[in-house]
Amino acid sequence: MKKALVTGKRRDGNLVEFVCKCPEIAKSAVPGQFVMISVSTTLDPFLNRPLGILWAEGDYFSVLFEIVGRGTSLLAQLEKGDTLSLLGPLGNGYSLDVPRALLLAGGRGIVTLHFLARTLKEIGISISMLFGIQNRSEIVLSRYMVNCAKGVQRFCCEEEISGVFQGTIVDALEDYATVQTIPEGTGVFACGPEGMLRALARHPLLENHRVEVSLEAVMGCGFGVCLSCAHKGRDGYLHVCSEGPVFPLSEVAW
Amino acid sequence: MKKALVTGKRRDGNLVEFVCKCPEIAKSAVPGQFVMISVSTTLDPFLNRPLGILWAEGDYFSVLFEIVGRGTSLLAQLEKGDTLSLLGPLGNGYSLDVPRALLLAGGRGIVTLHFLARTLKEIGISISMLFGIQNRSEIVLSRYMVNCAKGVQRFCCEEEISGVFQGTIVDALEDYATVQTIPEGTGVFACGPEGMLRALARHPLLENHRVEVSLEAVMGCGFGVCLSCAHKGRDGYLHVCSEGPVFPLSEVAW
Amino acid sequence: MNVKTRLGALELANPVVLTSGTAGYGKEISPYLDINRVGAITIKGLSLFPCSGNPPPRIYESASGVLNSIGLENKGVERFIQEDIPFLETFSTRVITNIWGTDEQSYLDVARVLTLVERVDGIEVNVSCPNVEKGGASFSCDLASLGSLIGKLRDVISKTFIVKLGPMKENIGDVMVLLEHLDVDAVSITNTFPALAVDVSTQQVYFSRKTAGLSGPAIKPLALRMVYEATQASDIPCIGMGGIASGTDALEFLLVGARAVGVGTATLSNPVASMEILEGIHSWLSERGIESVEDIIGKAR
Amino acid sequence: MNVKTRLGALELANPVVLTSGTAGYGKEISPYLDINRVGAITIKGLSLFPCSGNPPPRIYESASGVLNSIGLENKGVERFIQEDIPFLETFSTRVITNIWGTDEQSYLDVARVLTLVERVDGIEVNVSCPNVEKGGASFSCDLASLGSLIGKLRDVISKTFIVKLGPMKENIGDVMVLLEHLDVDAVSITNTFPALAVDVSTQQVYFSRKTAGLSGPAIKPLALRMVYEATQASDIPCIGMGGIASGTDALEFLLVGARAVGVGTATLSNPVASMEILEGIHSWLSERGIESVEDIIGKAR
């Protein structure tokens, strides 16, 4: 297991961000990858928890997570100065060899797309980003949208918020497509709840594009030994931790 | 469960003392009683740990423990400002209706005898105290000997330490008896390892005295429902948490 | 909201039951918990004569679990009636007495005494005590001896008759069908699991009787499976137990088919665990607008 | 210090074995752990044909334990030989292949293929796979069908022949005596325990196959008891496993009679758990001046 020092903590309601120092992980991480973090020093809970990498720079990287159960609650108790025990970076990242990119992020799916956007921007690739949330409780997540000088940036919410496009990310995509065509060759990257990804999978607007999605699965190990992270694929099961978490949308089935 | 705020922490090697604020416990505790402290917020370890009360005064009381295993290690991680979840005060204390007292403390057995000595001193009963340790690593425990103007105070160690009587607490008792007779009616109170208590049980010097000993047992609940804290007694098993932990030596068997 | 439940003819004000061996004879838990507020209290296993139990140590902690080797220590049924029934008479909660014996006769003798005690609402028969040599273990190891014991007990027990099962060789569905034929009113599932602990410091087995019974959160998934299979095989009301420490745990047992839930080891670490569990059930039901606990019993299939 | 141990004719450099299903086919764990340093690696359970396993979710966490419903997914023996044996040939560690089938014939077919593979040192037969319908479960439910399968396999297996047992109805001592008669080289004890999980948010059973197998620290006391009873009944060398997560845990299994120890679920939370366990054994022995691990095997009786 690697060790990472928590050098920063930010908490907004149920969302927690840790900035961590761990050169080994930070220097090799690419967008789309994740870490497996130990959440307890006792024998309960026993398994590590997977969290996407929000950004990595120099000796530092960051994770952003929602408190949803036992593990994330325990993790949220750690403070600046505490040490994390973890594995990573794990999994395969997004393809960076695209002429331009359209990023579709739903809720906490913004985590790995934030990292992707920063990276694409750095290497000079133009990006557009649509970010959707279900309700106003998630509004703080919009902080992680990356400001891209050239590209379009859209924020939508299924609940009514004044000044914000009301609808799902699919609605926002359709709306976006009325003003902007998605040029052939655009790399489309999506990360968000299963329901959102499923809707995108059947969407005519994306039919002829190379789309990559990042999947989640309940994980045992995160490094390929236990086969617990199965997700339906076109030909049999995909293993999210070792073959993903990023997959060409065309390989995924629901 | 009651809550107690840790208002002070002192650590010397493997020994930890917590000063705790909990008026409910502090105001009713008597010497010889103990608390059951929760050592984990997860489901492992699941049971509470019994610890004797070192002193209680006003709204505060204190515990002093040795780190010996999983539970005490976890407990030792708590800091000033943290909150303990606990039950107590539990069990029956020492008899205070004695004309004078002789206290025999072995190792961390000093915990409850420290409280007893302070209390007897307060109510004006003359005390003598013999305190023994096995080796120099326990020397910090001598801090908890109570200075009693009138009585005798002796410190012994099985290992050689210059200026300190070398021997077991039984040796020290015999040595003490050569210079000082133990007047009839003296309340004799002993707390320490099983081996020490067993040696005292057969000792001719204590034959005609009222001796009370404090026993330990591995405990499930600490409040009398599970019957796990059995200790051999003259007539069947004694239950350390509910009938003790203080027993007349005459009732105990080995 | 209606949290009432029923074990045959016995109505419980709520589904949370204190299990045998973790609440003493009633008196011991009372300073910490108002026993009128639980659905029922089950008394420590009683035998005809007092039993001194096993030599210490009697308890050991494993990962999220507890091994006990109490050895069914108890004061015997006569002393219980003299010393504790008067105390229990000052309460209105349901009282279930747990019993055990070393042969059919001794089971029958205890049952005959307790069935005459007015304050006793139910008699729970422990047929799986792994801690005592020649103990109940033999009665649950095959259907024939189990059937013989239970059949005879049925004839003498006029209270709500509960059979307490533990892990055993026979298929649990077959056991349930047998118990249904024998007209048992309810079952308690499960007792502890046979287990072992080793003390590496002495390089010896930890308990003098070698094996001991595992309970606590560690066994919850095993207990859930047993309750699931038992309640699928038969409609005998079931008190589900094994590692319940939270409202969610209790709901899991109700969802798979238990009509009541037992709280054992959790009481040892928190004497009011049962009350917190009951509150957990209450708030979960009310958050979902579920009117009656009946509505969720057996919903997970 | 001598930590060598022996499973029949197979010598292991140390007693720590990676268990089946928690180390992949070898390749997956290799970036994290030098597999030459463990006593042996056991490969994920192989069947004659590839098997796609159970629908997700496949894993659930309970108190100090893990329920899995992988459903014995594997690439099949042929692909294993093509894709993974060449990789394993670059290592010197002992390789044990775990196998399963749906009837005697399919077990025999896999065994026949693997017994010819030079790199394979041992064949471990899983007779207790609770996750697969019509799976191994049937072979361990009575002595006759177990004996029939094992007898036939013995005839075709020329490697070290290991039978992997799980919880079952038959008395474990009787099973050991039977296996001794059938000339089995070693046993692995234990496989996972049949268990159930409920998702209260959906009010449904969590796994699509309903029951799943419980492993991890929660089951250690149950596994210790099985190993204790098995090694008392027979001298067949035993790989003890179930919840081992520390050097102390491993020593407990060795003390009750295991000749090697398996590390499974612990690897999932820490890929080098096996190495830390081995170091724990080393330092415990050396602190006590014990020369050889042999000296403590079976000392706790």
Ligand SMILES: Cc1cc2nc3c(=O)[nH]c(=O)nc-3n(C[C@H](O)[C@H](O)[C@H](O)COP(=O)(O)OP(=O)(O)OC[C@H]3O[C@@H](n4cnc5c(N)ncnc54)[C@H](O)[C@@H]3O)c2cc1C
């Ligand atoms: C590759 C990957 C990357 C992830 N990145 C992030 C991230 O950046 N930020 C973030 O907040 N969350 C992320 N998740 C989800 C996160 O791992 C889970 O929320 C977390 O493991 C829940 O742990 P818990 O103990 O708090 O919840 P539990 O008490 O275990 O469960 C609470 C709920 O969460 C679900 N859940 C549990 N484990 C997982 C899992 N592995 N994947 C999905 N759902 C799960 C359960 O089914 C249950 O409904 C990621 C998951 C994966 C697989």
Ligand SMILES: Cc1cc2nc3c(=O)[nH]c(=O)nc-3n(C[C@H](O)[C@H](O)[C@H](O)COP(=O)(O)OP(=O)(O)OC[C@H]3O[C@@H](n4cnc5c(N)ncnc54)[C@H](O)[C@@H]3O)c2cc1C
């Ligand atoms: C009434 C009473 C009062 C006590 N007062 C004090 C005190 O003031 N200060 C102090 O340091 N300790 C005291 N103890 C002992 C203390 O409870 C144990 O050291 C502690 O529970 C060990 O917990 P653990 O998880 O760290 O050890 P574990 O990992 O559980 O075990 C480590 C070792 O401690 C032994 N042990 C475990 N539980 C107990 C127990 N309840 N009693 C005795 N030995 C045990 C085990 O057998 C083992 O050898 C008291 C015990 C009792 C019964």
Ligand SMILES: Cc1cc2nc3c(=O)[nH]c(=O)nc-3n(C[C@H](O)[C@H](O)[C@H](O)COP(=O)(O)O)c2cc1C
């Ligand atoms: C200390 C202790 C004593 C027990 N004594 C008895 C008993 O006398 N009779 C009985 O039928 N079950 C007895 N049990 C079993 C419990 O009633 C219960 O069935 C089991 O512990 C599982 O529930 P739990 O995990 O909530 O504890 C005892 C359990 C413990 C922990």
Ligand SMILES: Cc1cc2nc3c(=O)[nH]c(=O)nc-3n(C[C@H](O)[C@H](O)[C@H](O)COP(=O)(O)O)c2cc1C
């Ligand atoms: C994810 C997972 C997959 C497993 N797959 C297999 C398998 O294919 N064949 C087998 O015999 N045992 C399998 N097992 C059982 C383990 O090898 C081991 O016997 C069991 O988990 C107990 O050990 P542990 O508590 O150390 O994990 C699996 C266990 C887990 C957790």
Ligand code: FES
């Ligand atoms: S989580 Fe273990 S293989 Fe993917």
Ligand code: FES
């Ligand atoms: S520890 Fe439970 S009765 Fe004493």
